[in-house]
Amino acid sequence: MSGELAGAAWPMFGWIDDVRAPLADAMRQGRPAALATLYKVEGSAPRGPGAQMLFVDPQDGGGEIAASGYFSGDCIEGDVASHALHVLSDGVPRRLHYGTGSPWIDIRLRCGGALHVLVERVAPDDAAARELLGHAEARRSCRWHSDGTNRRVTQDDGPLLDVYEEPFSLARRHDPVRRLIVSGGDPGALAAARLGALSQFETILLRPDGPFEPPPFPVSRYVRSDPATALAELGMDRWTAYLGATHEDHHDLGGCLAALRGGAGYVGMIGAKSRAPARLDALKAAGATPEDLARLNLSPGVAGLGKSPWEVATGILAEIMQALNPARERA
Incomplete structure (x- = not known):
């Protein structure tokens, strides 16, 4: 033959x-x-x-x-x-x-x-x-x-x-396919979503009230609703990573809280380190527990790679892969 x-x-x-x-x-x-x-x-x-x-x-x-x-x-x-x-x-x-x-x-x-x-x-x-x-x-x-x-x-x-x-x-x-949910529409958020899709993640891009046309690169889904609402509909699990990157706290904080409460395997929020104390206080006021906050990655990524969108996205994707890997390789 x-x-x-x-x-x-x-x-x-x-x-x-x-x-x-x-x-x-x-x-x-x-x-x-x-x-x-x-x-x-x-x-x-x-x-x-x-x-x-x-x-x-x-x-x-x-x-x-x-x-x-x-x-x-x-x-x-x-x-x-x-x-x-x-x-x-x-x-x-x-x-x-x-x-x-x-x-x-x-x-x-x-x-x-x-x-x-x-x-x-x-x-x-x-x-x-x-x-x-x-x-x-x-x-x-x-x-x-x-x-x-x-x-x-x-x-x-x-x-x-x-x-x-x-x-x-x-x-x-x-196991379920590894899933990456990115909320945001700036170059950093788009770089993270595109790199996630290239890395074989089921990638969902959330952009609250964003353009009606989909992003100019392949993703599994494009959603225009608020992150907290979208995450409730999508459902969370330990094979899912959520990255809040709208830079608007009323979106990112709500998305992170929903992801933490839903048991996402990785939860991160992009932003300056100087914003971290206020964000933590806001999450506590919204009902986040100390255990929830211990799983939250503020200013995520690998230090020293650089600050361009692709450099930041590469560091964050590496961190996400490392966080989700035990769920795939556990004995």
Whole structure:
């Protein structure tokens, strides 16, 4: 069976870290997909256990196979794609072993060690896949259980990955997509929103009474209502970051209070340090508890990067990623 990995010369498919969106696209198009899960790593590797790739059926028997995600920085992706084509064709799952102890001695891992990958076929009407996507839509954690042939999904909050050897199966946790909500419309707020979208966050830009036309760059949603009202409608969770950047306290304070009370994983408000005492007093008067205020990031970001919009946004996004990471990687 022939076929090439689409985008191999410029592998931007590796930017995709969550395979659920391309899986949803494949299912909507009625196209089967091959889901590859890195379930064991020995030694050093660019990705850890639980990393996934998705390969979508080219449908013409010999065209390019579309991929999302990556495992090794171009050491094994092409070969995994070749096996994925066979899995798509015959439906038989494969367990692949690369590196030390592998039967394929011609495939070398630059960083040494060994990688073990399960590749399984997911039909467009797969019930477990529909359930997985349903939990994602509802922003609930769940776990994908599979032995390569039989699949089920449970709503639980266990480790990122469990692997069972005899008989073989794995359970991979999927959390809600990381979400960034930015309120504001100045260059700094727009830089933060754009960088968030480029960083694979579900990015929502709030601009109270802002222009009717959407921003000139892609975001998941553009909302013109007051932040506190918008956050109540959107709902908060620990995979959500909120950044108040309107520079108007009646908007930013209300948004931060709603985010803190809703359990957002990160809450920040841009502004001069000299404004911090008055803002804290206002939040206390509005009912914020000491525990709420301890989670609030005033003048957020990484010091020393600079003060241009992109420099400030880069520091804030780094801080947000660090804050939300434990929710993704908790044991």
